[in-house]
Amino acid sequence: MTKREQILSAALRLFNTYGFDKTPTSLIAKEAGVATGTLFHYFATKEELINQVYLKCKDNMMTQAFKGVAEEKTYRSKVKRAYENMLHWGVKYKDDYLFLQQFSNSPSISESTREEGRMRFEAIYQMIRQGMEDEIFKSMDPEYLIELIYGFFGANIQYLMAFPDKLEDHSFREFSFTVLWDAIKR
Amino acid sequence: MTKREQILSAALRLFNTYGFDKTPTSLIAKEAGVATGTLFHYFATKEELINQVYLKCKDNMMTQAFKGVAEEKTYRSKVKRAYENMLHWGVKYKDDYLFLQQFSNSPSISESTREEGRMRFEAIYQMIRQGMEDEIFKSMDPEYLIELIYGFFGANIQYLMAFPDKLEDHSFREFSFTVLWDAIKR
DNA sequence: AACAGTATTGACTAATCAGTCGGTTTACTC
């Protein structure tokens, strides 16, 4: 792991635990095993640091989400694959999920960073618009559909965080996905 | 409005805009039209202040949610009434919703405050458990059902925040509720 | 081996801010 990565990873953990402003840069540096000067060599300001943490989490999430989706044949199995990927991501990278949960609406994240983050979702928007054209999904405002899916996903992650074993429970996964699918399919 | 309320209300607004730590107590006092000393006369610490803001938002939300629910006859209409109350609350008290969104997972809110907040939901848990016993709702972990409803609600609020007019659109409300109801009813 | 560019260090500083405190005003009681 490079020093840059060590810093990002320590920052993620500490921001989650103490919050942005209650985490001194000196502590981040210490936990990452570097000097404060080094931290500011890689990140001009503390703000830039948290913005980079944010983008790293979003990247990681999107990468995981699309694994194997292209190989699936039907719309239903594509969506199912992506959905389950996301659930696995949330359980496996708890810290990343909690960070996004906590800081997505925080003023520490700049509007331009948030915009950058949104762009990583473009592929999903694309898929949804296509699905509507192909008359697979109910026809509605794509923005609304996105919110629906994300809200659904959030509910499941939140629950799985308390009961991670449920993720291995086939009937739970099936039920959870069916509720989502019935809500969005035509 | 009492000075205490002025302080709470200024704090809510400023915390949303700048975040907890980037809002000096001196600014809160100024916006509330009182001296810093007065702020600390009502709230021992800044932490106590934000915790009180949190509880006030939760109170407000619950009060709104249950308006007229008792008068409704069927389970379906009770749930629908509560659900639409919540949507109205979210659109009307945007600041309260955004505050809860941003600070529910923040370490500035103490565990005991969060517990206190959860107690205000007890009535809802009660209603859900009853509904399961009466075989109206699908039988599942009540925790899961709560998350499902809350996730659903969040998705709709998030969308309505961008398009508040939709709340007056009868077919939108009907569709939105139907999706929820189909997901939870037996 | 000389040079240059980059990485790394941590003591230091200038600014910020939560909370204090001594004093004043207001509201209420007898």
Add this chain to the structure above:
DNA sequence: GAGTAAACCGACTGATTAGTCAATACTGTT
């Protein structure tokens, strides 16, 4: 109107901390 308790004020302070900087250590190139 005297007495008193609570509300209110805002200048002040002690502690904290983001970011600097001058010095040192690497790394690769000619």
